[in-house]
Amino acid sequence: MRLDTFSHVDFQAELDGVADDICPHLTKGKVATYIPALASQRADAFAIALTTLRGETFAAGEGDTPFSIQSVSKVFSLVLALEMGGEDLWARVGREPSGSPFNSVVQLEKEEGRPRNPFINAGAIVVADTIISHCGASQGIDRLTDFIHTCAASKSIAVNAEVAASEAAYGDRNRALAYFMKSFGIVQNDVPEVLDTYFRQCALEMSVKQLARAGLFLAGGGQDPCAGRRITSHERVDRVNSIMMLCGHYDRSGEFAFRVGLAGKSGVGGGILAVIPDVGTVAVWSPGLNEAGNSLAGTLALEMLSDRVGLNLF
Numbered sequence: 001m002r003l004d005t006f007s008h009v010d011f012q013a014e015l016d017g018v019a020d021d022i023c024p025h026l027t028k029g030k031v032a033t034y035i036p037a038l039a040s041q042r043a044d045a046f047a048i049a050l051t052t053l054r055g056e057t058f059a060a061g062e063g064d065t066p067f068s069i070q071s072v073s074k075v076f077s078l079v080l081a082l083e084m085g086g087e088d089l090w091a092r093v094g095r096e097p098s099g100s101p102f103n104s105v106v107q108l109e110k111e112e113g114r115p116r117n118p119f120i121n122a123g124a125i126v127v128a129d130t131i132i133s134h135c136g137a138s139q140g141i142d143r144l145t146d147f148i149h150t151c152a153a154s155k156s157i158a159v160n161a162e163v164a165a166s167e168a169a170y171g172d173r174n175r176a177l178a179y180f181m182k183s184f185g186i187v188q189n190d191v192p193e194v195l196d197t198y199f200r201q202c203a204l205e206m207s208v209k210q211l212a213r214a215g216l217f218l219a220g221g222g223q224d225p226c227a228g229r230r231i232t233s234h235e236r237v238d239r240v241n242s243i244m245m246l247c248g249h250y251d252r253s254g255e256f257a258f259r260v261g262l263a264g265k266s267g268v269g270g271g272i273l274a275v276i277p278d279v280g281t282v283a284v285w286s287p288g289l290n291e292a293g294n295s296l297a298g299t300l301a302l303e304m305l306s307d308r309v310g311l312n313l314f
């Protein structure tokens with residue numbers, strides 16, 4: 001796809017139309033309650049932002065409201081871990097869709113502690129482990145936050161300490177996953193230190209405008225065209241986008257690809273980042289989730305936009 005192809009499209013009008021049409025669907029999903037600090041989110045909140053490779057940003061709804069990015073952080077931590085340690089990561093994490101819930105334990109025993117992909121919890125914990133192997137446990141979250149500041153060209157993105165504490169207080173499933181992987185030598189550092197980084201990364205907060213901006217390098221072949229900065233290589237971005245397409249929505253990844261036709265990554269805070277290669281990014285936020293833990297109205301909003309503007313990659 002090329003950005004010029006969309007020169008006739010009034011993106012602002014399209015986003016406004018989606019924001020209007022999504023209203024009846026906003027309360028159909030259920031806000032995540034397994035992390036108590038997330039349970040207080042308003043189910044009817046909605047925001048959508050689109051940033052193009054020319055640096056124009058269009059938004060509708062609550063475009064400046066920060067929300068908990070949760071598993072959307074796994075895209076940024078994956079790119080950072082690959083930048084730090086290169087392709088060795090793939091010896092410890094796969095690239096296959098799991099077809100299982102994001103916090104599932106079942107595949108790990110059969111597959112000797114090697115998670116199916118970096119976007120389920122087990123895989124993201126291995127990614128966090130890789131990051132702290134390279135910079136030390138005390139630096140892990142700072143390195144990731146700095147990396148996201150660079151990608152977003154903004155320093156006003158931070159961890160919500162209350163959400164991070166709530167993740168830790170209710171994180172026994174993640175502890176089980178991490179200790180199990182450590183027993184196979186897949187996790188290499190001290191589990192509480194690895195999880196401290198993982199819990200904090202999930203508690204990072206961004207608005208949809210910041211998220212769309214931060215993901216722009218994924219649409220730009222690794223280059224942030226606005227800052228004129230290379231974030232990572234073209235090959236690496238192509239691969240990360242491929243994994244987002246196949247694994248970004250857990251056991252609904254096929255459904256997302258079918259309905260939206262873009263690489264995307266969701267989080268239980270209700271955020272989704274979607275990539276339109278060579279065109280731009282779309283970030284959406286609506287806290288009501290479907291049974292798989294993906295934003296119900298957010299997915300539908302992306303489907304509407306994709307259908308109306310013709311964004312499906314295929």
Ligand code: DON
Binds near residue numbers: 174292
């Ligand atoms: O590990 C957890 O439980 C969460 N903090 C992150 C999960 C998440 O966003 C998975 N998503 N859909």
